[in-house]
Amino acid sequence: xxxxxxxxxxxxxxxxxxxxxxKQGTIIDRSSEQAQYxxxxxxxxxxxxxxxxxxxxxxxxxxxxxKKRYERESPQxxxxxxxxxxxxxxxxxxxxxxxxxxxxxxxxLNPDPSRFKGADRPVEQVxxxxxxxxxxRLSQYTGRNYRLPSEAEWEYACRxxxxxxxxxxxxxxxxxANYDGKFTYGEGARGKYRExxxxxxxxxxxxxxxxxxxxxxxxxxxxxxxxxNYIDAPSDGQAWLIDDHQKHFxxxxxxxxxxxxxxxxxxxxxxxxxxYGFLDIGFRVVCTAA
Numbered sequence: 074x075x076x077x078x079x080x081x082x083x084x085x086x087x088x089x090x091x092x093x094x095x096k097q098g099t100i101i102d103r104s105s106e107q108a109q110y111x112x113x114x115x116x117x118x119x120x121x122x123x124x125x126x127x128x129x130x131x132x133x134x135x136x137x138x139x140k141k142r143y144e145r146e147s148p149q150x151x152x153x154x155x156x157x158x159x160x161x162x163x164x165x166x167x168x169x170x171x172x173x174x175x176x177x178x179x180x181x182l183n184p185d186p187s188r189f190k191g192a193d194r195p196v197e198q199v200x201x202x203x204x205x206x207x208x209x210r211l212s213q214y215t216g217r218n219y220r221l222p223s224e225a226e227w228e229y230a231c232r233x234x235x236x237x238x239x240x241x242x243x244x245x246x247x248x249x250a251n252y253d254g255k256f257t258y259g260e261g262a263r264g265k266y267r268e269x270x271x272x273x274x275x276x277x278x279x280x281x282x283x284x285x286x287x288x289x290x291x292x293x294x295x296x297x298x299x300x301x302n303y304i305d306a307p308s309d310g311q312a313w314l315i316d317d318h319q320k321h322f323x324x325x326x327x328x329x330x331x332x333x334x335x336x337x338x339x340x341x342x343x344x345x346x347x348x349y350g351f352l353d354i355g356f357r358v359v360c361t362a363a
Contacts, residue, residue, distance in 0.1 A: 084109040084111055085109065085110055085111065085112065086107050086109055086110075087107065087122075089279040090103060090105055090106075090278050091103070091106050091279060092249070092278045093241060093242050094241045094242040095242065095243070096242075096244060097262060098244045098246035098248075098249075098260075098262055106279075106281060108124050108125065108282060109124070110122050110123055110125060110158075110161065110283070111123050113215060116171060117171065119167050119170075119171045121164075121168055122161040123160055124159055124160070124161050124282060125158055126156060126159050126226075126229075126282055127282075128153070128154055129153070129234075130154070131151070131152060131232060133149065133150055133151075133152045133225055133303070133306075133340075134147055134149040134150060134303055134340055135147065135149070135341075139338070140238070140258065140259050141335040143341070143342075144302065146341070147302055150303055150306060152229065152308050153309060153310060154225060154226060157226060157359050158361075159226070159359045160358050161283065161285060162195075162285050162286055162357065163286055163291055163293060163356065164195065164196050164356055166190070169182075169184070169186075169196040169199070169207065170184045170185065172210050172214070173210075175210040175211070175214050176210065176213065177206075177210070178206060178209040178210055179205075179206055180202065180206050182206055183203075186198045186350065187270075189269045189352065191272060193273055193274075194270045194272050195270055195290055195355040197291050197351070197353060198350040200347060200348050201294050201323045201347035201348070201349075202347055202348055204221055207356075207358075208221060208358055217360050218360060218361040219358050219360050220358065221295055221356060221358065221359070222295055222296065222357070223295060223297055223311055223313070224296075224312070224324045224326065224342070225307070226295075226310055226359060227295050227327075228326065228340065230284060230287075231284070231287045231339045232339050233281035233282040233284070235280075237339075238339060238340070239337070239338060240339060241288075243260075245334050245337060246261060246262065247265040249276050249278060249288075250288040250290070251271045251286075251290045252328060252329070252333070252334050253330070253334070254266050254334075256335075258338075267330060269330060270290055270330055271290060273285065274286070287327055288337040289327070289329060289330060290327075290329060290330055291354060291355030291356075292326065292327055292343065293325065293326050293356050293357055294323060294324075294354065295325065296312040297314065297324045298315040299321065299323060299344040320347060323345065323346075323347045324342060324344060325342075325344065325354065326342065327341075329353035329354070330353060332353070
């Protein structure tokens with residue numbers, strides 16, 4: 074990323090741990106990594122960390138060898154993603170409340186919509202339209218272009234250069250993510266079912282880009298309209314939209330605390346109507362690197 078021409082700089086550097094697991098979910102490798110970010114001040118001690126995501130090309134969708142894959146994750150196709158910034162964690166309730174107090178753009182926002190209360194827990198029970206209003210208010214406040222990620226940006230950021238079902242490896246464990254641990258993926262072991270969200274960053278391991286909580290906890294809205302498969306999908310990382318269909322289904326990614334582990338895979342796609350909010354649906358924002 075070209076630091077010399079961006080209005081986001083100077084950037085800060087943070088360190089984080091990345092782990093890899095074997096087929097049983099046991100950690101077999103740990104490494105210490107670094108990434109760059111900038112911090113947005115939302116007032117009253119509330120901040121939002123935006124991590125620099127490098128551009129690159131990746132293979133989007135699931136492999137035919139992925140266990141419990143769905144046809145809606147096909148066909149795999151190459152996508153080239155320009156650099157951008159993505160929030161380190163899902164939007165928290167403290168961040169939501171701070172932005173909901175900013176001047177309205179198009180619609181009112183409930184400053185406290187979540188079922189599972191906690192300033193550091195992800196906000197949930199927010200609709201796609203609510204999230205768009207959040208991005209518009211944040212953009213107006215900061216002068217930067219905040220928005221929801223495209224589906225391609227989300228998967229690219231989640232994978233962070235990996236090709237396995239999870240950025241951890243071939244399976245997942247409830248020591249690393251919040252999902253319904255009564256169920257297993259592949260040869261992984263059963264674990265906890267917490268039955269609620271957990272504060273963001275509760276699992277102190279990130280992917281190789283420095284992003285946390287991508288698997289489980291809450292689903293994350295994307296900007297795209299829903300398509301049943303990837304036939305004719307764009308290859309430039311842009312959101313895939315349908316003209317004159319604002320109320321068409323929108324894409325969600327990442328799985329949640331409520332879900333079985335196979336719903337938390339990098340390639341898993343789900344859909345919902347844009348005016349719907351539920352206690353396992355949240356989001357994180359991205360910012361264009363320009």
